[in-house]
Amino acid sequence: MRTVPALAAASAALLALAPWAPQWLVFLLALALAKGLVVLGLLLLMRAGLVSFGQGLYFGLGAYAAALLAHRGGLADAALMIVAGTLGAAAVAALVGLLLARYREIFFGMLSLAFSMILYGLLVKSSTLGSTDGFSVHVRHFAGVPLAEGAERRIFYAASVLAVLALAWALHRWLGSHWGRVTAAIRDNELRVEYLGASVYRVVYVNYIVAGALAGLGGAFAALAVGHVDPETAYWTTSGEFVFIAILGGTGNVLAPFLAAIIFEALRTVANQYAPNVWQMALGVAMLAIILFLPGGLWTLARRKA
Amino acid sequence: MSAILEADDLHKRFGAVSAAADINLALARGSVVSVIGANGAGKTTFLNMVTGYLRPDHGRIRFDGQELVGRTPRQITRLGLARSFQIPQLFQTLSVRENLLVAEGIAAAERVEEAADALLERFSLGPYAARPAGLLPEGVRKLLDVAMALVAQPKLLLLDEPTSGVAADEKFAIMDLVMGAVRGQGVTVLFVEHDMDIVSRYAGRVVAFYDGRVIADGAPAAVLSAEEVRRYVIGEDVRAAA
Numbered sequence: 001m002r003t004v005p006a007l008a009a010a011s012a013a014l015l016a017l018a019p020w021a022p023q024w025l026v027f028l029l030a031l032a033l034a035k036g037l038v039v040l041g042l043l044l045l046m047r048a049g050l051v052s053f054g055q056g057l058y059f060g061l062g063a064y065a066a067a068l069l070a071h072r073g074g075l076a077d078a079a080l081m082i083v084a085g086t087l088g089a090a091a092v093a094a095l096v097g098l099l100l101a102r103y104r105e106i107f108f109g110m111l112s113l114a115f116s117m118i119l120y121g122l123l124v125k126s127s128t129l130g131s132t133d134g135f136s137v138h139v140r141h142f143a144g145v146p147l148a149e150g151a152e153r154r155i156f157y158a159a160s161v162l163a164v165l166a167l168a169w170a171l172h173r174w175l176g177s178h179w180g181r182v183t184a185a186i187r188d189n190e191l192r193v194e195y196l197g198a199s200v201y202r203v204v205y206v207n208y209i210v211a212g213a214l215a216g217l218g219g220a221f222a223a224l225a226v227g228h229v230d231p232e233t234a235y236w237t238t239s240g241e242f243v244f245i246a247i248l249g250g251t252g253n254v255l256a257p258f259l260a261a262i263i264f265e266a267l268r269t270v271a272n273q274y275a276p277n278v279w280q281m282a283l284g285v286a287m288l289a290i291i292l293f294l295p296g297g298l299w300t301l302a303r304r305k306a
Numbered sequence: 307m308s309a310i311l312e313a314d315d316l317h318k319r320f321g322a323v324s325a326a327a328d329i330n331l332a333l334a335r336g337s338v339v340s341v342i343g344a345n346g347a348g349k350t351t352f353l354n355m356v357t358g359y360l361r362p363d364h365g366r367i368r369f370d371g372q373e374l375v376g377r378t379p380r381q382i383t384r385l386g387l388a389r390s391f392q393i394p395q396l397f398q399t400l401s402v403r404e405n406l407l408v409a410e411g412i413a414a415a416e417r418v419e420e421a422a423d424a425l426l427e428r429f430s431l432g433p434y435a436a437r438p439a440g441l442l443p444e445g446v447r448k449l450l451d452v453a454m455a456l457v458a459q460p461k462l463l464l465l466d467e468p469t470s471g472v473a474a475d476e477k478f479a480i481m482d483l484v485m486g487a488v489r490g491q492g493v494t495v496l497f498v499e500h501d502m503d504i505v506s507r508y509a510g511r512v513v514a515f516y517d518g519r520v521i522a523d524g525a526p527a528a529v530l531s532a533e534e535v536r537r538y539v540i541g542e543d544v545r546a547a548a
Binding site (some may be wrong): 081179182184185187188189191192193194195196197198200 | 357378379380383384389395396397399400404405407408409411413420454455457458465480541
């Protein structure tokens with residue numbers, strides 16, 4: 001499958017839904033795309049053989065940074081909030097990454113989880129940030145333009161589609177470049193990469209920051225879509241969801257995270273309504289089926305058809 | 307001719323085992339030197355110390371006027387010293403061409419794609435270009451391993467058993483390709499080898515290791531006929547022969 005035309009077509013279709021789709025569908029897709037952005041960053045890490053169980057750290061940071069700008073800073077502009085969420089998460093990833101880029105396998109996974117749980121603990125304990133309840137997000141402008149009453153969610157959704165289009169395309173190009181090849185080479189054989197003269201640490205560090213920034217952006221979009229932030233965004237189950245979506249979609253293509261995220265959110269919505277007590281069990285069975293029959297994720301099916 | 311590599315008084319122990327003791331070695335620029343020795347003699351330990359994978363307990367290693375001890379493999383590679391491995395170190399899921407593209411990209415070749423294709427041709431790897439490196443026959447894996455080491459256009463190339471695990475009739479073909487690739491480029495070559503026919507044919511000088519020490523060093527004919535080498539390296543029963 002040709003990625004760029006497929007990405008453009010999918011984005012056009014999603015954008016076309018923005019003005020007329022029912023609110024519940026706009027909400028579902030906006031949340032799925034926000035999570036897809038986090039998983040896009042996870043895909044970058046997984047291409048180098050690293051699985052982070054703590055992307056909730058940056059998802060939560062992005063959501064809270066964006067929300068705080070409106071809540072405490074008085075800057076209730078969605079565009080600024082998106083930038084704040086992205087940059088805030090990237091800055092923390094740049095600090096945490098200094099340590100994490102030295103670790104691999106289970107140590108990388110567990111350390112990333114530990115950092116996300118530190119943020120969760122801080123959020124839960126902080127009464128000024130709403131403790132376990134979190135707080136609501138009220139947005140009045142987008143890039144200086146006042147938002148029409150009732151159209152906010154549709155505009156945020158359209159913005160998230162455009163962001164997905166731009167970032168998925170950019171990452172597709174990046175993965176096809178020398179950097180992407182070295183990233184895959186690191187997964188296969190770090191020793192050889194070093195003996196060829198490249199710094200494995202540098203590649204992992206930069207990828208980690210990019211993954212953090214994407215998760216922050218996803219968090220900011222999620223905060224805008226939901227209109228509320230709470231510590232659950234940084235909780236380990238949220239991070240686990242991202243890993244689940246990454247495995248569901250596979251890491252073979254930049255479209256896979258978004259396809260998987262939409263399927264995941266749709267399934268959850270349906271299951272919550274019709275079978276709320278077996279939702280987690282259904283997830284477990286789905287995970288088992290994917291690992292057994294489609295270890296490369298759902299994207300393998302698209303590749304086979306192509 | 308000035309030495310490109312000088313190892314002075316190198317020592318390395320792993321617990322009670324001495325892997326290198328009092329190693330003193332200098333390689334002349336442009337020379338082709340073979341290191342021989344039985345398994346466990348310290349050959350690969352020497353290569354690992356030179357390339358920064360192991361740090362000697364004592365001693366100095368100078369390459370092209372620069373001290374190597376304390377530098378990382380990456381820094382040493384950047385100085386112009388490349389190596390291949392006894393077990394080829396490849397990117398198993400990437401194709402042969404992608405392996406070379408990674409190497410060319412890291413070496414910052416100007417035209418990465420063309421440079422990779424030229425290497426494919428020079429090492430007769432063209433028929434395998436699209437095949438994942440993990441699915442290659444051993445001889446081709448060895449060639450790709452060496453080709454990747456040569457991408458950085460090193461001044462010194464260290465080859466760790468470039469023909470081990472390869473069918474006897476392929477060994478000379480591999481060495482011909484490798485030596486053909488470095489010939490006329492002023493590259494100094496040091497290769498570890500067990501096959502004495504290969505050693506005699508390609509090396510201008512032979513260094514024999516035994517028990518972490520250099521026991522003979524000189525022209526191939528002289529070293530291979532030395533009593534200690536015949537006994538400890540080649541495994542002949544010298545007393546019975548006498």
